[in-house]
Amino acid sequence: MAAALAGPASWTARRDRDLVRGLAPALVVLAGLTVVPGIYLVLTSLTPLNLASPGSEWDFSRPLGNYVGMFEDPRFVHSVGVQIKLSVASVVLQLLIGLGVALLLHPNTTVRQLARSWMLVPMVLPPIVVGITWLALFTVDISPIHKFLAWIGLPMAPLLTNASTAIWAIVLAGTWQHFPFAMLMALAALQMVPENPIEAARIDGASRWQVFWHVRLPFIAPTLVVAGLFILIDSVKAFPLIFIMTDGGPGEATEVTNFYVYRQAFSFSLWGYGSAIAVLMMTGVFVLSWVIDRITTRNDGQWS
Amino acid sequence: MTSAWQRRFPHWRGDTVTALLVLLVLFPFFYLIQMSFRPKEDIFGGGFFFSPTLEHYGALWRGNFPFSFVNSVVTASCATVLAMAIGVPAAYSLSRASFGGARQIGLWILVTRMAPPIAFTIPLFIAYRYAGLHDTRTGLVIVYLTFSLALVIWMMKPFFDAVPRQLEEAAAIDGCSTWKTFLTITLPLTAPGLAATAVICFIQSWNDFFFALILTRTQASTAPVAIVGFIQYVGWEWGRMAAAGTLVMMPVVLFSVLVRKYLVRGLAAGSIKG
Amino acid sequence: MSTVSLEGVWKRFGDVVAVRDVGLQLPHGGLTVFLGPSGCGKTTTLRMIAGLESVSEGRILIGERDVTWLDPKDRNIAMVFQNYALYPHKTVAENLGFGLKIRGVAAAEIAARVANASQLLGLADLLERRPKQLSGGQMQRVALGRALVRDAEVFLLDEPLSNLDAKLRVQMREEIYKLHRRIGKSMIYVTHDQIEAMTLADGIVIMRDGVVQQVGSPLEIFDRPTNVYVAGFIGTPEMNLLDMRAAGGNLAGASCIVSAPAGCAIAPDAPLKVGIRPDHVVVVPDSEADSSSGWLEVDVCEHLGTTTLLIGGFDGQRLRVLTPRSNARPGDRLAVRLPADRLHLFDAGSGERIH
Secondary structure: OHHHHHOOOOHHHHHHHHHHHHHHHHHHHHHHHHHHHHHHHHHHHOOOOEOOEOOHHHOOOOOOHHHHHHHHOHHHHHHHHHHHHHHHHHHHHHHHHHHHHHHHHOOOOHHHHHHHHHOOHHHHOOHHHHHHHHHHHHOOOOOHHHHHHHHOOOOOOOOOOOOOOHHHHHHHHHHHHHHHHHHHHHHHHHHOOOHHHHHHHHHOOOOHHHHHHHHHHHHHHHHHHHHHHHHHHHHHOOOHHHHHHOOOOOOOOOOOHHHHHHHHHHOOOEHHHHHHHHHHHHHHHHHHHHHHHHHHHHHHHHHO | OOOHHHHHOOOHHHHHHHHHHHHHHHHHHHHHHHHHHOOHHHOOOOOOOOOOOOHHHHHHHHOOHHHHHHHHHHHHHHHHHHHHHHHHHHHHHHHHOOOOOHHHHHHHHHHHHHOOOHHHHHHHHHHHHHHOOOOOHHHHHHHHHHHHHHHHHHHHHHHHHOOOHHHHHHHHHHOOOHHHHHHHHHHHHOHHHHHHHHHHHHHHHHHOOHHHHHHOOOOOOOHHHHHHHHHHOOOOOHHHHHHHHHHHHHHHHHHHHHOHHHHHHHHHOOOOOO | OOOEEEEEEEEEEOOEEEEEEEEEEEOOOOEEEEEOOOOOOHHHHHHHHHOOOOOOEEEEEEOOEEOOOOOHHHOOEEEEOOOOOOOOOOOHHHHHHHHHHHOOOOHHHHHHHHHHHHHHHOOHHHOOOOHHHOOHHHHHHHHHHHHHHHOOOEEEEEOOOOOOOHHHHHHHHHHHHHHHHHHOOEEEEEEOOHHHHHHHOOEEEEEEOOEEEEEEOHHHHHHOOOEHHHHHHOOOOOOEEEEEEEEOOEEEOOOOEEEOOOOOOOOOOOEEEEEEOHHHOEEEOHHHOOOOEEEEEEEEEEEOOOEEEEEEEEOOEEEEEEEEOOOOOOOOEEEEEOOHHHOEEEEOOOOEEOO
């Protein structure tokens, strides 16, 4: 490429120049809208910025004050605990259910092909709509589910108002909403399992379960790992369901880290502190994204 | 000994389970829709039969909701159009790039997609206040553009990767310049991908709640935020909430059914081929 | 008179040298074949002539013009790709005419040239079809037609027949041969198949690891390979290459002596590779066995119908002998003679031809 400046350029060099011109606007926009706010976020995290106290945005006297304070803040630590519960439960449940439904929908009958489209509905609904629906379904006086359970003699206590069950109600709603993602990825991976090893296993006398465990599962495992990572990252962003269904409560029972930051910033105006937590979350997201990138690019090379 | 019926429908057992499962899974969805048509007195009634009414939709229409709905349409559409215009050529460049750094850009885009919105809202909130973009549709479009752009590039790149380079070399020998090849040869071959990407992009912006909540108040509030407004009223206007919810989710459901084949790619950010 | 010339052309991909110091002068109107195994640099060289790859060092000339830095579209070349590279969303007629359309040629002229080319290649009925409705052979002809319509100076073909099945390949080979005679333009044809090279080429360029091994007409290369590699590459069944040393005026193997060809000067005791084609080895009746013949311990008999290929041990090495139909069986011991005038002598170290 250096030769392009010094002397005549080749077609490939000219083509590269044209391509860069096509890429530039996007890079400029992205840089402006991600890098600049990102830098600002980091800077803010180093201050005790409080919208209520003027001048606090330039106070760099204790740059790591927010970060240190985080680990001494019981409410923050608690929110991390809640987050872990939510994230682990989300990944496990969504993968299991997604994989299970994918196995059910794998054969190519008309009914199942139709089902594949219909199963997508929860995933594309606006989260707020999912929130109000499940809010209704969890409210004892209203919900047909509660009424049905009472009718068959298994009355259930309200879940959302109970501190120990609220988070699991959120998990249930969230799993309903997001399982189709894992299902789609598992389905796509199952379609790509080659026929030969399966036939060979059948000839060897393997049962359906054995065929699954020894042949299909190893093939789709990498996809499931990547799906799990995506679910994990997504669970960190959980907000609308919590906002609508419990508002972080009862108490702080459903206050995940993301929600806690929202509280800090918008209820207490503690933007500096909120920024610091946000920076921490971004670091986690970055690491997980890097892992995903590593895995998928290696797989691309293997599968071409 | 399989009966004729069993032979014709060899998977009938699984099919029945599947059908039942679909009904079970979609129950909440249908529940909300039917609630929006139930008369107010009977809104939580258990009976299957009721006389459907449009009173909730009427109340919505007379209120502020259409205004928010229009905001949703405008912001989501603008963001999608802009994201496609800027992102599609960018995705093509990344696909054909022989310069270094393409991998890093890919990672950057993934991180942008995966980042929690709160990380952007704090700086943007302050910036918008200064720039007078708070509670404006422009402000929302700018935010949506960021994520939509990342999504468009992420989704379209595999489509471009799938177009063989030799086709473009043949076009070059036939006399096309880089971007002429792109327009006459490559782009037509990725038309389904373009349609799917645009739809998924629109859906993502349409469904947004967080940014609209934080960055808008009254002028630019979008439909999802408006739904929340019904909770503030005394007594919780369930009928109207259900109607609003149904209206907000209908476009999305319809579009999704159209592009279901490409949803994996869009929502999975391209980790497996096909 | 336009020729294609390469002067001191190198191609590097990072640290890897794909093409090393290639200099060629290809004759006007001839069909030149670049022949060699995968990775030998033949396709890279072709692509550099097309302009699809940049040149690291050196010059490329088409006719009198230095095209080294020109875009492919300005070089007046046409190319047929291995996978045909037909535009899937265009009809056959549109595929054929696309290059002219881009150049702003009048619609009537385009139609005329498309009609002409499609008639020549038997595509007249297929003009409204799309590529996915065509068979492999038909797609191949459309790819050829696309190049024809452009009326370029030089035609470049990158392994055009390798995606076809054997029978179709033979058919298309004939068609390409006739097409070339008909249009009289320079063609450069890349392949790894020596049969295609031998049957189609006016001149062959054999390449290996980026270096040109030999340039010549098919028969020249067949009769006088310049090194061991070319000797083993051209000719089916493969040429025998035996390890021997020079001894006096003869060649000595482990246990036999063979007379050396007349008039060749070899250093005494030099290690040699002696080449002889399987069909040049003479089987003599046992009664005529003498000091100038050796013994073949037959291992494998491949009866090919009119001929028989005998493979076995000779002087502690493997020898292949192609004879007219024979009754020999594995385990037989036959006397064979290696006529001096059929021997090719190569230096054992460098592989270069000595005689």
